[in-house]
Amino acid sequence: MAIEPTGPRPRRNFDPTRIMIYSVLAVAAVYYLLPLWVMVMTSLKGMPEVRLGNIFAPPVELTFEPWAKAWDSACTGLYCEGLKVGFGNSVKILIPSVIISIAIASVNGYALSFWRFKGSEVFFTILIFGSFIPYQVMLYPLVIITRELGIFGSLAGVIFIHTIFGMPILTLLFRNYFASLPEELFKAARVDGAGFWGIFLKILVPMSPPIFVVAIILQVTGIWNDFLFGVIFAGTKNFPMTVQLNNIVNATQGVKEYNVNMAATILTGAVPLLIYFVSGKLFVRGIAAGAVKG
Amino acid sequence: MKSIEIKDLSLKFGDLTVLESLNLDIIDGEFLVLLGASGCGKSTLLNCIAGLLDVSDGQIHIKGNNVTWKEPKDRGIGMVFQSYALYPQMSVEGNLSFGLKNSGVPKAEIAERVARASEILQIEPLLKRKPAQLSGGQRQRVAIGRALVREVDVFLFDEPLSNLDAKLRAELRVEIKRLHQKLENTMIYVTHDQIEALTLADRIAIMRDGKVQQLDTPHGIYNNPVNKYVAGFIGSPGMNFMPGKLNGGGTPQIAIKDLNVDLSRYPFANGASVDGADAWLGVRPEHVSVGRDAAEKAFSHEVEVEVVEPMGSDTLVWTTLAEQEFRFRMDGQKDVEVGEKLNIGFDPISASLFDMQSEDRL
Numbered sequence: 001m002a003i004e005p006t007g008p009r010p011r012r013n014f015d016p017t018r019i020m021i022y023s024v025l026a027v028a029a030v031y032y033l034l035p036l037w038v039m040v041m042t043s044l045k046g047m048p049e050v051r052l053g054n055i056f057a058p059p060v061e062l063t064f065e066p067w068a069k070a071w072d073s074a075c076t077g078l079y080c081e082g083l084k085v086g087f088g089n090s091v092k093i094l095i096p097s098v099i100i101s102i103a104i105a106s107v108n109g110y111a112l113s114f115w116r117f118k119g120s121e122v123f124f125t126i127l128i129f130g131s132f133i134p135y136q137v138m139l140y141p142l143v144i145i146t147r148e149l150g151i152f153g154s155l156a157g158v159i160f161i162h163t164i165f166g167m168p169i170l171t172l173l174f175r176n177y178f179a180s181l182p183e184e185l186f187k188a189a190r191v192d193g194a195g196f197w198g199i200f201l202k203i204l205v206p207m208s209p210p211i212f213v214v215a216i217i218l219q220v221t222g223i224w225n226d227f228l229f230g231v232i233f234a235g236t237k238n239f240p241m242t243v244q245l246n247n248i249v250n251a252t253q254g255v256k257e258y259n260v261n262m263a264a265t266i267l268t269g270a271v272p273l274l275i276y277f278v279s280g281k282l283f284v285r286g287i288a289a290g291a292v293k294g
Numbered sequence: 295m296k297s298i299e300i301k302d303l304s305l306k307f308g309d310l311t312v313l314e315s316l317n318l319d320i321i322d323g324e325f326l327v328l329l330g331a332s333g334c335g336k337s338t339l340l341n342c343i344a345g346l347l348d349v350s351d352g353q354i355h356i357k358g359n360n361v362t363w364k365e366p367k368d369r370g371i372g373m374v375f376q377s378y379a380l381y382p383q384m385s386v387e388g389n390l391s392f393g394l395k396n397s398g399v400p401k402a403e404i405a406e407r408v409a410r411a412s413e414i415l416q417i418e419p420l421l422k423r424k425p426a427q428l429s430g431g432q433r434q435r436v437a438i439g440r441a442l443v444r445e446v447d448v449f450l451f452d453e454p455l456s457n458l459d460a461k462l463r464a465e466l467r468v469e470i471k472r473l474h475q476k477l478e479n480t481m482i483y484v485t486h487d488q489i490e491a492l493t494l495a496d497r498i499a500i501m502r503d504g505k506v507q508q509l510d511t512p513h514g515i516y517n518n519p520v521n522k523y524v525a526g527f528i529g530s531p532g533m534n535f536m537p538g539k540l541n542g543g544g545t546p547q548i549a550i551k552d553l554n555v556d557l558s559r560y561p562f563a564n565g566a567s568v569d570g571a572d573a574w575l576g577v578r579p580e581h582v583s584v585g586r587d588a589a590e591k592a593f594s595h596e597v598e599v600e601v602v603e604p605m606g607s608d609t610l611v612w613t614t615l616a617e618q619e620f621r622f623r624m625d626g627q628k629d630v631e632v633g634e635k636l637n638i639g640f641d642p643i644s645a646s647l648f649d650m651q652s653e654d655r656l
Binding site for chain 1: 341344345346365366367371372373375376377379380381382383392393396397440452
């Protein structure tokens with residue numbers, strides 16, 4: 001006799017759909033994690049052990065020497081001071097670039113969504129169109145522009161470039177977010193006598209942490225991982241970490257120190273990784289919070 | 295004294311004309327309701343008065359000042375929105391005082407005004423809460439309070455009760471009416487709900503396609519609609535419309551199919567019936583009498599009950615009169631069966647006649 005259905009529907013723990021989903025996920029995870037495994041293992045071995053070629057095997061003799069060397073004394077071109085110089089430079093480029101680009105883009109997005117002016121749509125289209133042109137096309141003109149401005153080969157130069165190239169995507173991001181906020185809120189603030197900046201700073205910005213977090217994540221990872229603008233516009237003294245990493249890894253003299261290269265690469269990639277780990281939850285919560293009406 | 299004067303106001307978005315040379319005078323202390331179907335321009339008009347939309351032509355005067363080019367904050371208005379539009383990150387107190395802080399009112403006075411407004415609206419226990427922690431009715435009260443603290447001459451309401459459930463809507467409706475009786479401010483209230491309009495208004499302006507169709511007291515609009523649109527818009531269930539031909543002469547009549555309705559008691563606008571003109575006869579379902587009362591009316595006829603809709607206090611009956619659908623309302627306590635024959639009647643004095651072409655009242 002069949003059981004009379006009552007209460008919660010019984011769940012099968014191993015139905016075929018679940019098995020499929022988990023096996024696909026497991027394969028994908030292994031596929032992406034394997035290179036990282038190899039990198040971490042290699043960076044913890046001494047050179048004799050690396051030469052044995054067992055790239056998947058964990059180290060027999062654990063050593064942190066390659067990490068210390070990569071950070072402190074690996075040779076990047078002429079100087080042998082390790083990646084720490086590049087790290088410092090990257091931070092010096094990153095912080096002002098992120099702050100300036102987000103500050104300008106959020107105001108742009110606000111103006112484009114609430115203070116529509118004649119031709120604002122055209123302006124927005126042009127801005128978005130700019131993001132489809134390959135960067136390489138614009139390099140030479142930008143070199144000349146920054147040279148004329150007197151900021152070529154300096155921190156200011158590379159910050160200027162990052163701010164410009166962050167503009168299209170960030171403006172789009174902010175415009176769309178602000179456009180999703182109720183227009184009546186904006187009207188109410190106008191009746192209450194708040195002006196352009198009053199509405200932005202007192203009403204909209206406090207409502208928008210999620211989108212600012214998204215923008216920060218985008219910009220931090222984008223600017224930290226940048227190589228092209230750093231190598232062209234920053235000048236030799238201000239080379240960011242990515243450029244120095246390249247100089248270490250692609251050194252043509254002496255022995256290839258795979259363990260040091262691996263350690264240096266992980267160090268360089270640590271910042272974006274950290275951002276994702278720390279903000280992952282915030283990121284999701286931010287998106288979810290935006291979806292629910294207050 | 296005039297509180298608000300709107301002179302030849304037009305608003306165009308490109309080729310689209312939303313408001314067309316609109317004129318409206320609102321008396322000091324009046325409760326005016328702008329009523330119309332969605333898209334008729336009533337909210338747009340309110341936004342123009344508030345200064346949230348720039349007009350294409352014409353002038354707006356508030357309290358004798360020409361405010362056509364003034365910012366919303368300088369017009370002496372307070373506004374309440376449908377979605378409440380409370381600032382979500384501020385407490386109730388912050389919401390109430392935001393406008394006052396912006397205009398540089400001294401702290402002591404802000405506290406005093408917030409205290410007074412929250413007392414009137416009974417939101418004192420909520421002052422420290424955030425909008426997200428309030429119910430819909432409480433939120434709308436805070437939104438009204440935000441207009442109240444500004445101590446302005448004119449209050450603008452943009453469908454303030456549309457987001458509330460039926461019970462709360464009825465409660466807040468009375469509260470708004472009380473508030474108006476207490477403050478005696480000029481209030482302009484936009485709604486698409488005719489019950490709100492009829493219950494709240496001193497005068498109602500019925501709008502359609504950016505024009506005011508009729509501006510009159512609720513009584514006048516209900517009893518003497520100027521055209522067929524207004525007649526059909528006001529009243530629920532809607533008015534019955536029957537096409538017929540007018541007969542002039544000694545006893546004016548309208549012939550609807552094989553039915554003749556005596557119009558000698560109908561107050562014609564120009565004094566007399568036009569012989570041979572096509573017209574609509576409009577009869578409100580609630581003006582129809584049944585049974586013994588019907589026989590005493592100027593017009594009575596026997597009909598067969600087709601559909602019965604009991605609504606508690608009264609019952610709506612669908613039937614056929616002169617080969618077309620006819621609804622009437624009867625006492626909810628009486629039993630009516632489908633198929634039953636009833637004698638119904640009405641008095642032409644409470645009916646309306648509209649010209650077939652222009653649809654204007656005759």
